[in-house]
Amino acid sequence: MPGTLIYAEVQKGEIKKGSLEITSKAKGFGGEVSVCIIGSGVEALAPELAKYGADKIYVVDAPDYENYVTEAYVQAFAQVAEQVKPSVVLASATAQGKDLTPAIAARLNTGAISDCVDLTKNGDKLVAKRPMYAGKAYAMVEAAADPQVISVRPNSFAAAETAGAGAVEKVAVSLDASKIKVVVKSLELAQSDEPDQTEAEIIVSGGRGMKGPENFKMLEDLAKLFGPTATTGASRAAVDAGWRGHAYQVGQTGKTVSPNLYIACGISGAIQHMAGMGTSKVIVAINKDAEAPIFTKADYGVVDDLFNVVPALINEIKKIKG
Amino acid sequence: MNTVVCMKQVPDTETLIKVAGAGIVTDGIKWVMSSFDEFAVEEALQQKEKMKAGAVTIVSLGPDRAIEAIRTGLAMGADNAVHINDAGYYEKADPYATAAVLAAAIKGLQYDCVFLGKQAIDDDSGQVPAMVAEQLGIPVVTQVLKLEVAADKSKATVTREVEGGQAVVEVALPAVFSAQKGLNEPRYASLPGIMKAKKKPVDVKTAADLGITAGPATVVKEMSLPPARQAGKIIAGDDAAAKAAALAKALHDEVKII
The missing domain is CATH 3.40.50.1220 (TPP-binding domain)
Incomplete structure (x- = not known):
């Protein structure tokens, strides 16, 4: 099976558990597992991804990415995807992942399957199981376009330690600033460390x-x-x-x-x-x-x-x- | 200010879903406007009222029955609508195909803002806002809780929900916004509004009319129901304290969570 490219989300200086879950899950697909990590001062997090199965880690690390802005992250991820040419793109279906995944799919001119709870291999394809009607029913969905872009609900898979090759490559992305029309003015985050409901155990x-x-x-x-x-x-x-x-x-x-x-x-x-x-x-x-x-x-x-x-x-x- | 609202008609949240093959059994379903789209319609109306100028156009993809939800939006106060009435296209449409046809319809309209619900409450995909924005070549701000448009309509200041809090962003217009609950309180359609809605113009098109022939990018192979949950045990005890003690013991011994 050709390779998987994973978007690894960073929050408060740590890789989110959901991103580690999909990285170790992707290891089981058989192809090369590449992970793209975007942010400011995130390079040091690469070894953590290798522990969970990342063969190749693409690091986009620049002050431009200090705050999450959809367009900037889409451009960065799309340029890495252009280089990797993955068959599968995975992201964790967190608040940020839900914002980013459809935008990435649109930029790569493909579809996306949101908020999946299970993935099974069917030849070179993945069959994604996802709840609909807020969980009153489940759909088995397959991509008909390439690459297959899928977001996975946190807690769907175990984050299992499984060593990957862990080669790190720093990527210098050329941002088209004229397309970035959103500016973050302020961020107000709750002081508590309680997890998001979708990730809580x-x-x-x-x-x-x-x-x-x-x-x-x-x-x-x-x-x-x-x-x-x-x-x-x-x-x-x-x-x-x-x-x-x-x-x-x-x-x-x-x-x-x-x-x-x-x-x-x-x-x-x-x-x-x-x-x-x-x-x-x-x-x-x-x-x-x-x-x-x-x-x-x-x-x-x-x-x-x-x-x-x-x-x-x-x-x-x-x-x-x- | 001119706005477009993309709206979807979905089964009411009270609906007990039954599946059949790769779809659901539609007999007996009560169809309503998706609840997040109600916030989108309301926001478009409020922005128009604030600016005291412009029009609100509803764009919806759906079969014949979708006209009822479109009329609800018109009765709330929207000015006109585009109904992409194409059952064949709709039945196979995934978010990618839906966004393609909605964007094609929007391209023929005047707009400063495009509003959508953050997700339709049937497929829960939440992809269409970003995909419509990409097709239109304009920015998208999702999960919007508050929106202030500058008087010259050049930009908007937006409060959006992010994990664990809120972010305030500034975005150049035109832009796409997806509405989160909390953005506003959707109004009910008034009786005069319902009467007026019957005469408001609805432009009916097919996907082919809009030049869209591409198919979906994802395919539902099969639908199933979650395993039914059985009632477990009722914790016995003489009083609340005894029941609490028994529950704590069960959580410790059986669930092994404490």
Whole structure:
């Protein structure tokens, strides 16, 4: 199988886990695994990519790339792709990956397959499995054009250490500045280190039963007990009530998530919500309404008042952890 | 200010999806405007109202039934529409083919801004905004939460959602914007609006009329449903504290997550 070119995303000086996941996955395709890393001061990250299977690492490292701007990154990636001539282009379907992937595909005059959860080889082609209707159905999709551009949902594959040749090549990209019409004026990032919902391994989520924004504090406290891979989420009802920002919304018209553990507090389990978290490995539901539809899908159900259960659960977990 | 809104008609979010071969069973589906496209229509209307000039044109690819969603947009206040009514093209269209035909229609229009939802809530691809922008040769800003257009329409200041926060960017117009929830509160169509919408002009075209013959770049081979989840166990206990203790024990012993 001809080669794969991967876009490796850098955040806060580290390569995102999703990028490592697809790098080690691509190693299994059999062809050469090339990785393109773009940013300012990112060259030092190349050895990390080699550990996860990168045979060749193309480094585009210049102050021009300090902030992510779609057009600048598309130009840089497209020039590397021109050199590598990959059969497959992979990126992690993070917020940035979702912005970049279709733009790269358009520049390479090909199509793209978004937010896939599995990839299987079919000769020289990949068959991509992707959720549609926020997870109510799955489609098996194949590219009909070349290269095959695919974004992969974080947590779909294990980031397995598998040594690649790791040859590093610095690429001097000639940017056409006249086409860069977007300028980043400011960036406002939350101070917390909690992961994005789509990448989190544990999500503690609250719905209408939370009764108000102030009560989400206890869900944050519970999430913190599970460590740095845990975060909080919210149902559409809680977001529409203005209790949580839209970035927290899980479900159709929000985020589709697939954590190892999803704890739904005061969430009834409307079809739109279940679509967005139905592939979670373990679902826990805490709701005082025994008839709530979420109990028909939950692995563990607690029928009781969440305002009594959650604080008690926090205490119990603290006890277990010693 | 002239704006174009690309809009898609999709199954209502309450729809229970059933699959058949490489598609879904469409019997009994209630079709509505994709929810992110409602934000796109609303933003176009608000920008026009602020500038007190210009027109809002809806462009939609879809079969006959798509006219209902187009009329909804017109009833909200859009001025006119292009309906690319081409069932054959639509059925096979992936984001690449959709963007090609939408861009071809937009090229014949006057515009300062093109708005789309950040993704259609049926295929959830989220590719069309960037692909339309590429075809039009103009910049794209995705996941828009706030938009201020300069009085001379030369540029816009945009707040967009990024991972873990927000970015403020400045973009030269014309440009493509994809709407994220939070951008605005979409209005409901008023009764007079619904009456007026019936008389607003809708230009009906096929892909061939627009000079597009290329096919899709990706093909759906098969659709399936996720494995059904079974109800698990209800944690027993005398009170909330006892149930919490039993749950914590299960998370530790069985799920092995603590």
